[in-house]
Amino acid sequence: MSNMPMTDTPITNRPMMSLAFNGPGVWAIYRNEIRRTLRTLIQSVVSPVITTALYFIVFGGAIGSRISQVGGVSYGAFIVPGLIMLSLLTQSVSNASVAIYFPKFTGAIYELLSAPMSAVEAVLAYVGAAATKSVGIGLIILATAELFVNVTILHPVWMIAFLVLTSVAFSLFGFIIGIWAKSFEQLNLVPALILTPLTFLGGSFYSIDMLPPFWRTFSLFNPVVYLVSGFRWSFYGVGDVSIEASLAFTALFIAVCLAILVWIFRTGYRLRA
Amino acid sequence: MPPILSLAHLSKVYASGFEALHDVNLEIAQGEIFALLGPNGAGKTTLISIVCGSVNKSGGQVLVGGLDNLTNYRATRSRIGLVPQEIALDIFSTVWSNVRLSRGLFGKRPDDAYLEGLLKDLSLWEKRDSPVIQLSGGMKRRTMIAKALSHQPDILFLDEPTAGVDVNLRRDMWALVRKLRETGVTIILTTHYIEEAEEMADRVGVMKEGRLALVEDKVALMRRLGKRHLSLTLKTPLAVLPEALSDWSLSLAAEGSRLVYDFDAKAPDNGMPALLQKLDSLGVGYSDLETSNSTLEDIFVSLVEAKRP
Missing domain, CATH: 3.30.70 (Alpha-Beta Plaits)
Incomplete structure (x- = not known):
């Protein structure tokens, strides 16, 4: 160990950091998370694309041939927004929860906790990276869908807006799960037992108008219905609920997740002893 | 010169009711090498964790360079580097990615030339593109040190830095600590190896059951009690x-x-x-x-x- 460059500036002359915003920190986490995705490309990107293609073959091909149209849209095209939303929700939760849980698991979280980063910056970096990955996967699935059916997008701006908002909302949710989880089992508990059933029962593959009245009313308590409906509206101009209701619910979901995160960082819940 | 680190009436009671720190008062001068000794469970790691921000204190105050480490957390934390006891790394990332991430986290813009010099000094440069999982225990320990130094801190905490490392690495670390001190870096180390404290420290603090039982100049202590x-x-x-x-x-x-x-x-x-x-x-x-x-x-x-x- 020679020519140590550890401190090339004398201590006393070194300026104290007075950043109002730790941009390098946010970028470092964001970049690191995106690199992690590229390192696990097959798991992160290829796997959801293959899964979606299989959904198209099974639902679009086998079942779609027996259902002519739903709400004036061919069944194959009708399920595209639902399929994208299905991947978006699971990927957002998975990406964000693993991103924060893994450093907790290895102990490397100490560095984040002792870094000059605010809670807002940490959430921005981790959730931003998770949402970016989800939006990317959503767009890849959309491109994959184009190979199977003709997809029309009547409101492209709203489509992108729903894509981004839903990714952010469920990345926030995943981030909370990642902090809450004490084991890999718990990490998978909420997605497997709550998220997946809600998504499948949220109108991804059907319109809730196709359900008997009781179940149609019951479905309105499922938050995923509002996300799928809003997203489908941006494609075909039709949805199970109004666009205002979809937007309001998405905003409410984000607000609740943010409130929980504020509480987590204030109290140090499962982060700081 | 005012102390670079000042602890006043610091206390910590965990949720379980365990009192890890009780009214700890300590001042450390800039450029000093301070060794914190004590048996397991004495409160050494809790003390370090509170100063670094990864554990909440129950009472008292921590000043770093005269600034409160809670109200001025950005300025104070950016001055501190920590090498924790356990090896805690993203084992699937490369050495290079690990140190770059650390530098960024502490608010520093990328400086590849500095990081290259750092890795060379720690004999890690040849391994920069290796995932951490492929490194030996000693190399992982060096990577931890490289991460702690990646943002050029002027206070370095070494929590049991040589636990479980071979003699060569231990000697290398001692040399590293001395070189850092030459540039004005303040070093606070906890250790079970008294030889380590005897070899390097200017002052020694002995912790016992959450209390700082003694703080004294090492030479004076050895003269007085030796x-x-x-x-x-x-x-x-x-x-x-x-x-x-x-x-x-x-x-x-x-x-x-x-x-x-x-x-x-x-x-x-x-x-x-x-x-x-x-x-x-x-x-x-x-x-x-x-x-x-x-x-x-x-x-x-x-x-x-x-x-x-």
């Missing part, structure tokens, strides 16, 4: 000490074959010549004689043991 020992190898082992030797602080060792006399080296009359004469008169023969100084470890053990209820 003893010299005279060890005589007896020709014939003794079962018990003769009553006539009760004026000296003697003990028998090695099943009575060795007679040990502890004495104050600074005392005008250390009693050694009189003891040797007495042994002759009693006909207690010895074949060998050696003297030694007590080590910091002896002092540490005596401090911790003496105050135990």
Whole structure:
């Protein structure tokens, strides 16, 4: 160990950091998370694309041939927004929860906790990276869908807006799960037992108008219905609920997740002893 | 010059009710090497974690460079580097990615030239593109140090830095600590290896049951509490000490074959010549004689043991 460059500036002359915003920190986490995705490309990107293609073959091909149209849209095209939303929700939760849980698991979280980063910056970096990955996967699935059916997008701006908002909302949710989880089992508990059933029962593959009245009313308590409906509206101009209701619910979901995160960082819940 | 680190009435009670720190007061000067000693569970790691921000304090105040480490967390934390006890790394990332991430986290813009020099100095440059999972234990430990130094901190915490590392790496780390100190970096280390503190520290703090039992200049401490020992190898082992030797602080060792006399080296009359004469008169023969100084470890053990209820 020679020519140590550890401190090339004398201590006393070194300026104290007075950043109002730790941009390098946010970028470092964001970049690191995106690199992690590229390192696990097959798991992160290829796997959801293959899964979606299989959904198209099974639902679009086998079942779609027996259902002519739903709400004036061919069944194959009708399920595209639902399929994208299905991947978006699971990927957002998975990406964000693993991103924060893994450093907790290895102990490397100490560095984040002792870094000059605010809670807002940490959430921005981790959730931003998770949402970016989800939006990317959503767009890849959309491109994959184009190979199977003709997809029309009547409101492209709203489509992108729903894509981004839903990714952010469920990345926030995943981030909370990642902090809450004490084991890999718990990490998978909420997605497997709550998220997946809600998504499948949220109108991804059907319109809730196709359900008997009781179940149609019951479905309105499922938050995923509002996300799928809003997203489908941006494609075909039709949805199970109004666009205002979809937007309001998405905003409410984000607000609740943010409130929980504020509480987590204030109290140090499962982060700081 | 004001202290670079100041702890006032610091306390920590965990949710379980365990009191890890009790009214700890400590000031550390810039450029100092401070060794924090203490048995397991004494509160050393809790103290470090509170200063670094990864554990919430229950009471008291931490000032870094005169600034409160909570209200001015950005300025204070950016000055601190931490090498924790356990190896905690993203094992699937490369060494290079790990150190770049650390530098960014602490608000520093990328500086590949600096990081290259750092990795070269830590003998990690050849391994920069290797995932951490492929590194040896020693290399992982070096990577932890590289991460802690990646943002050029001026206070470095080393929590058990040489636990479980080989002799070469331990020597390298000691050399590293000295070089860092030459540039003005303040180093606070916890260690179980008293030899380490004896070798490097300017001052020593002894923690016991969450309290700072003692803080003193290492040399002064060793001078004050240090003893010299005279060890005589007896020709014939003794079962018990003769009553006539009760004026000296003697003990028998090695099943009575060795007679040990502890004495104050600074005392005008250390009693050694009189003891040797007495042994002759009693006909207690010895074949060998050696003297030694007590080590910091002896002092540490005596401090911790003496105050135990």
